[in-house]
Amino acid sequence: MTNSENQYPPDDYVIGESYPPPPPGTEPEASSAVPGLIGSSPEDRWGRNAPAGLVGDEDYEDDGEYYEDDEYYDDQAIGDPYYYDDDVPARQPAFYIFIAVAVVLGGLFVFLLFNLFRNDNDGAPAIVDDDPAFHIRIDNPQDNDLIQVDEDVEVIIQANSNEQIVSIDLLVGGEVRDSARFTDVPADGVYAPTFILNFEETGNYDLVARATSESGATKESAPVRVRVVTELVDEQPASITGEVISTVNARIGPGEEFPTERTYDAGDRVVLVGRSAGESEWVLLDSGLWIRRAAVRLDDSLALLPVRRPTPTPAPSSTPTPQPSETATPEGGLPDLSPSNAALADEGATLRVTIRNQSTADYQGPLVVSAVGLPEGDLQEAFLVNIPAGGNQVVEFDLPRANTDGGTVQISVDVGNNVEESNEDNNDATFLLSPSVDPPVFTIAATVNGATIDVTVTNVGGPLTDASVSVSVSLADSTNSSGTADSLSLQTGQSRSFKVSTPIGTGQATVTVFVNGEAFGSGSVQIGDPATATPEPTTEN
Structure with missing residues (x-):
């Protein structure tokens, strides 16, 4: 075409x-x-x-x-x-260098961004107060204790963490007064340093313990306020009063292994005449029975009560069966002494014997006690005792080796009949010994989150098995409680968290843990602005 x-x-x-x-x-x-x-x-x-x-x-x-x-x-x-x-x-080498630099800078940016969200604004690791494995508390002195000026006071601290703790500081009025350093983890996982304080001026002082872990995380205990005075007037009064804040079992000795004699209910008024040594977890009533300190709201300072030691110092003697120069004769009648309980303690290394005075007359003096039938051999020792009328006292034997199997033991008091009694026919009794099991011991951490308080309970003692556990928070006359965790078991090191409504008011609130309805441990938490609830130390005239 x-x-x-x-x-x-x-x-x-x-x-x-x-x-x-x-x-x-x-x-x-x-x-x-x-x-x-x-x-x-x-x-x-x-x-x-x-x-x-x-x-x-x-x-x-x-x-x-x-x-x-x-x-x-x-x-x-x-x-x-x-x-x-x-x-x-061909592409130039600078192109590939640019790509490599961009990749490196991008990775660095992501890393810095991740750490920015993970850390707080100050650059220190963020601390989660309700962490169930990081706790610290001051066991001695107690809140509101009286301390005499220029007298040494022992400060006992306990702490545990899922990380190794490298240091624990003691702060007085916000300033570090003393420190302890750690390079190894204790066998039981509990760090328990002891500090000695001496106050040169009177006034109110807040004590705080601060733990630092190997990652740099820190945790502070609830503050403990002590009052330093010129002189302790009537340091050991006859008694102080208090009010029971929850149902509690009264026992014949300061420990869970002692039998229960009666029960006190919330609102009951009691008279206290002594406290246990160390952490003072138990208080002695005028009836001769012991209840947990956490179950009582005291009307005065616990430091005013004398320490009643359950393990008296043995009488110095060159023979296992000392013969007093003269028979101890109580005033106002004769005592009636008899063994009321025997139990293994301290993982079977100790035999703990409870002696009861069933008379209306006090007894103070030497008493010879024997334990027969133990696999570790028969024991006999003289103790200096001070048993009020209707009261109890605990004496302890150190076993040659730990008893982990239990057995039976015959306990005899007043061996040799050196004490004149109203009844000499009840000085012997036989008891079945169960294998020693250390009781649970709780650490308590509480954090206020607006209308609720988060409470974490950690077991640092023996295992807790199939128990009902609850928590209460008390401030002044207001007490709020959590729900009850039924059939709860906590092995050593395990924790459980509870939520409690925040009581109305401002100040130091008492946090109490109940096991099977009985107060088992306590701590404290600050509610409201501490600046208004906790004034600065003031000097007394």
């Missing part, structure tokens, strides 16, 4: 067709012919790429395919040298 209306030649030629000559001025010059290039051959009349032997050849057939070279050739001036670069330009 022929395009008769267009004076210019077509882009594609059809073999066998005739075409008009090119317009004047479009013929290639012969002098520009270069072998193998466009326009170099007379047969290539239109300046197109027509290889010799194809255009005008009867055997040539155009396959109709499009080649990228067509456009390239069309753009070339007729007679220009043919050139085509098949090589792809």
Whole structure:
């Protein structure tokens, strides 16, 4: 077919067709012919790429395919040298360096962003107050204790953590007064440093213990306020009073292993005449029975009560059966002494014997006690005792080796009949000994979160098995309680968290843990602004 209306030649030629000559001025010059290039051959009349032997050849057939070279050739001036670069330009090394730097900077940015969210604004590791495995408390002195100026006072601290604790600081009035460093983890996991304080001026002082773990995390105990006075007047009064805040069992000795004689209910008024040594977890009533300190709201300072030690110092003697120079005779009648209980303690290393005075007369003096039938051998020792009328006293034997199997033992008091009694027929009794199991010991951590208080109870003593556990928080006359966790078991080191409604008011609230309805441990938590509830130390006139 022929395009008769267009004076210019077509882009594609059809073999066998005739075409008009090119317009004047479009013929290639012969002098520009270069072998193998466009326009170099007379047969290539239109300046197109027509290889010799194809255009005008009867055997040539155009396959109709499009080649990228067509456009390239069309753009070339007729007679220009043919050139085509098949090589792809190589990227410069700086490009790869840029990519590597971008990757490194991106990773660094992600790392810094992660740490920014994980740490607080000061750059120190964020502390979670309700962490069940990081707790610290001051066991001695107690809150509101009286301390005499220029007298040494022993400060006992306990702490545990899921990380190794490297230091524990004692702060007085917000300033570090003493520190303890640790390089090893104690066998029981409980860090228990003891510090000695001496106050040179009277006033009120807040004591705080602060633990630091190996990661740099810190935890502070609830503050304990002590009052330093010039002189302790009537340091050991006959008694102080208190009110029972929850149902509690009264026992014949300061420990869970002693039998229960009666039960006191919340609201009962009691008279206290003594306290146990050390942490003072038990208080002695005027009835001769012991109850847990945590179950009583005291009307005065616990420090005013004398310490009643359950393990008296043995009477110095060169023989196991001393003979007093004269028979001890109580005033106002005769005592009636008898063994009321025997139990293994301290993982079977100690035999603990309870002696009861069933008379209306007190007894103070030497008393010989024997234990017969133990696998470790028979024991006999003289003790100095002070047993009030209707009261009890505990004496302890150190066994030659630990008894882990139990057994039976016959206990005899007043061996040799050196004490004149109203009844001499009840000095012997036989008891079944159960294998020693250390009782649970709780640490308590409480944090106020608005309308609720989060309380974490951690068992650092013996195992607790299948018990009902609850928590209460008391402030002034207001007491709020948590729900009860029934059939709860806590092995050593395990924790349980409770939520309690925050009592209305401001000040130091008492947190009490109850096991099977009985107060088993206590702590404290600050409610409200401590600046208004806890004034700065003031000097007394």
